Amino acid sequence: MKSSKWMALAALLTVVALVGAACGGDDKPTDGTNPPAGGGDCTWVIGTMGALSGDVATIGQPIFKGIQFGVDTVNESGDLPCQLQLESEDTQGSEDQAPPLAQELAQNPDVVAVVGPYFSGETAASGDTFAEANIPIITPSATNPDLSKNGWPFFRLLATDEASSTGTASYLSDVAKFSTVVVLHDNSEYGKALAELVRQKVGDSAVGDLIAINPEEDDFSAQISAAKATGAEALFFGGYEPEFRQVIKQGKDAGFDAVYVSGDGSKGTELPKEAAAEGAIVICPCDDPVASANPAANQFAKDYEASVGEPVSTYSIEGYDGVQLVAAALAAGGFDGDTAVEDIRAGLIDWFHSNVYEGLSKSFEFDDNGELATETVYAYEVKNGAYEQLGIVSELAGQ
């Protein structure tokens, strides 16, 4: 009897040790960032959080890789007195998982800024945490318009859903000239808001009810039937890529031959690979660096592919620009390893508000809420298994 008790105790201790070791692993600060090439012996941490795994990792990973490439580039240039170090948290795109991860970043005394979170839901869920620590939140991809209305130190590197929905409505009504549009969404913070805005802005062209799908389920056939019964020429879906792919597949299976249109949440790497998605339209406040008129952006696309080993994708360049923006502000502020982190955070926020930074994707000039002064929205079509940029929506519409 006695020995079995000791065995049980030993087993318990082993389990505790294993759990401890597993949790300890999370404290590892870097995530594959290259060792320093220049700079001093101090480090400034840039936090980032988003969907690094899970079914929406196809959207999160290109952003993360853009950010990582940005950090590597800054460190190689050796322009800063301290090394930049990237600390990443994986939310799997879930706003439920975001708050404790945000807490972890906010408690890190070396974090000078956060480039992220990537999605609107997780940004809404973690903004207060960062704001309390006065950490600048620089999102390369969260587009919900309300995010900038919370009084956070928030900076958005792209146009909002407000601008996107205006662009989308303009594309649907003025460019493609659809007279009937049916609108679906996935009930997410991002998807529903975008869908409602688009539906409102296409005005009389909107037909049928606003239809919600449940992204946790796979079968959308009833919703598709409802959409099909409207006989609309175009279907707009507010939501993310995996569901947009299912909507297209199930829509075409059901013989609903509309033009399938979605927003930036659907502009992931898997969509063009879907045979059924040929001809689908994505309206996105993102400039494709390959198709960009800016030679520096074209060069970025080449450098990124050479460094990361895969072609540049949606919001990679915004992620990269986010890091470069922070680096520019760090250099301009004259901070060094002895500056208190609170002063650096406050200094960065001031600098973002009072300066214009020429990034690769666009020129970053922020208003008091951290929104861009000029917002541009682009239209893309899925053609031959890839995205083809149709152009800037306002130019296509002749406005």
Next chain:
Amino acid sequence: MEGFRYTLAAFAVQSGGYEGVNCNTAALGDLIVTGITLGSVYALIALGYTMVYGVLKLINFAHDSIFMIGAAAAYYLFVVWFGWTEEVSGIGLIVLTLVGLMFSALASGGAALTLERLAYRPLRRRGAARLSFLIAAVGASFFVTYLFQQEFLLGTAEHNFGSFMPSTPIFEVIGSPLNRPRLLLILGAVVMFIVLDRFVRTTRTGRSIRAVSEDIDAARMMGVNVDRVVATTFFIGGFFGGIAGFLYALVFRKVAWNLGFIPGIKAFTSAVLGGIGNLRGAVLGGLLLGLIENLSTICIGSEWRNVVAFSVLVLVLIFRPTGVLGEGLAK
């Protein structure tokens, strides 16, 4: 935790106004056809819940992962091992489909057998309380599901599947186009149900299953090998779950670690709706649930789909606690 989140999502009333009953008749044909397709998935999975319940009075909550294993097996066979991406037709398509069906069915059947051996048989040997079985079932479900979420198996990403079968519609039923995977799913459910029903009613093994279902101790005294009957029951339930998993992956052209969760809950609901322990009830319950879900989506509103479906379940159970057709595998 993920599981609970999904449950909540499945049952939650999502924001959105109630606009009154307003059925759009233009979509009726579509809704009936897709409702039956969906109902067929539920029915195939529900058969597994109902078989095990009929014999052991146990809700095998791990059955949703057995279903997912069927889909995962097909993904490994076609995508990972053979890398099949081309569409095929004619004899080739029939052969591939049969191979896929058998492979998934055997994989899930094998998994169900293993589960019975590792998780339930030891409990049975010790005469454990029924609650222990239930907890073991819930635990096994989480274990298998999250095992497949690990990167060395399916990982967290969603995988494309089923490109070998053309998805273009082949003909129309009451104005609704039907493609091969959907047709196969409906036919599969019908054929498999008839086979199982005949098997349980007419064969020797079927008779021992019914005997154990009626009175496990009496059956044992009459010389029925109860362990073997229980194992057979699990295998048959798993076999059907595997077929359902393969067909589900074909219809939705995807395979993912959490693929079983929602269909699992819905199929369990179907089994209860039709009368748990009753094979015909499982099929009827599945088809009813599929149709109710679809019709409520369009008549009341897409946010109300699950609210309506589960309200119907509650109502049925209030007035007929044993489900529409009543309990009993033995009868």
